Structures are given as structure tokens and as C-alpha cells.
Amino acid sequence: MIKNIAIDGLSGAGKSTVAKEVARELGYVYVDTGSMYRGVALYLIERKIDYKKEKNVINALKNIKIDLEYVNGEQQVILNGKNVSTDVRNEKVGIVTSKYVAVINEVREFLVEIQKELGKKKSIVMDGRDIGSVVLKDAFLKIYLDATPEARAKRRYKEILGKKTDVKYEEVIEDIKRRDYTDTTRKHSPLIRCDDAVYIDSSNMNIEEVVEEIIKIYKEREK
Numbered sequence: 001m002i003k004n005i006a007i008d009g010l011s012g013a014g015k016s017t018v019a020k021e022v023a024r025e026l027g028y029v030y031v032d033t034g035s036m037y038r039g040v041a042l043y044l045i046e047r048k049i050d051y052k053k054e055k056n057v058i059n060a061l062k063n064i065k066i067d068l069e070y071v072n073g074e075q076q077v078i079l080n081g082k083n084v085s086t087d088v089r090n091e092k093v094g095i096v097t098s099k100y101v102a103v104i105n106e107v108r109e110f111l112v113e114i115q116k117e118l119g120k121k122k123s124i125v126m127d128g129r130d131i132g133s134v135v136l137k138d139a140f141l142k143i144y145l146d147a148t149p150e151a152r153a154k155r156r157y158k159e160i161l162g163k164k165t166d167v168k169y170e171e172v173i174e175d176i177k178r179r180d181y182t183d184t185t186r187k188h189s190p191l192i193r194c195d196d197a198v199y200i201d202s203s204n205m206n207i208e209e210v211v212e213e214i215i216k217i218y219k220e221r222e223k
């Protein structure tokens, strides 16, 4: 029996790390939907397509094929046959995705169709913004993972510091707040907290504690 887990929440709430670990513990496949939206943005950037014009983005969809593959259990994003898993993590790609790609209904319909199919084949742990509300409406378990902007910015700041030193905390928190605003106020499938989702505030929890909590809720529900 398929028992999908949907994890939604704002940027930086720790969804992907948590989802990946929960999937590993349960032997499920992890699906990161953000990277699919990022794949579309990367295509537009690489082809120098003016993504500020909605019709250009919609037109480009017919030339885009996004596939997911797994190497040692790690999800790989394949854009038109090329592995772009590292390229999609770029800061600029994240900003373009949030502001110009994820807001377009046609893009969402294109990717949601692929995501819904994945949820029918085997049990998955899927994270994103509209998973509980649109993609996996009948998920066995829905989690809304939250954390204060400050807690999320601190984590993000630490993460960026590991890669480069010229980063300001103030800029990181501003970026987080800007992204929160676009992701929660957009017209199509904004991030919402579903009534049937279990709410977890991870501001004062570490990854292991959040994973443990989700597994506990999952096992209780299985009884």
C-alpha cells in the first residue's frame, strides 16, 4: 500500500534535509520538487531567454523535459538529458525560480502532472510548497514544517559561510523574507498550511529531532 508523506514549508525550514532522512529511514523515495522548478529557471537563464516576460516562460515549456533519477539514493535532476543537480542550487536560480517561474500557472500544471505520477508508483516523501494542498492531496501524512525567519536565516547564513565569506546576515534574512512573501502571496498554489497537516515548529529543534518526531507520528498513524 502506498503511504506518501507530504512536507511543506517556507524556504530554509529544513524540509529537504528532513525529508531526505525520513525517506532513508522508511526506505521510501525522496522527491524534491523545488529542484524541478529550479530546472525550468536554469533552462531560461542558460538560453538567455527573457524570463521576465510570462509568455516566454510558457513558450519554453514545450522544449523542456525534466526527469528525476537516483544515484545511491540521491535524487538527480535531469534537464533535457543533462544532469543539472548542482547547477540548480545556485543563488540566482533560486531567486529567478521564486519570482518568475513558480508563479506561473502553466509551469505549475506542467510539473504537478509529473509529480502526481511519481506519487502513484511507490511510497514517496515529497517536499515543496503545494504538496499537501495540490500534488498529494490524499497523502498518508502531511507535515507543515515551520521556523521563525531568524532561525531560518541563521541556518542559511551558516551554510553560505561554509562556501564564501562575503555574506551579510542582514542580506540573508531580507532574502528569506522576500521569498516568504512571494511564496505565500502568489496567485497560483501559494504555500498554505493545510488543515490536515501536522504542524512542527523547528526553530528550536535540530534535524535529528524533527526527523524523529515525523517518524513517531508516522508510526502512530500506521497502528
Ligand code: DC
Pocket (backbone or CB within 6 Å): 011, 033, 034, 035, 037, 038, 094, 097, 098, 099, 102, 127, 128, 129, 130, 131, 179, 183
Ligand atoms: O525549495 P526550493 O527553495 O528549492 O524551491 C525553489 C522555489 O520554487 C521556491 O521559490 C518555491 C518554489 N516551489 C514551489 O512553488 N512549489 C514547490 N512545490 C516547490 C518549490
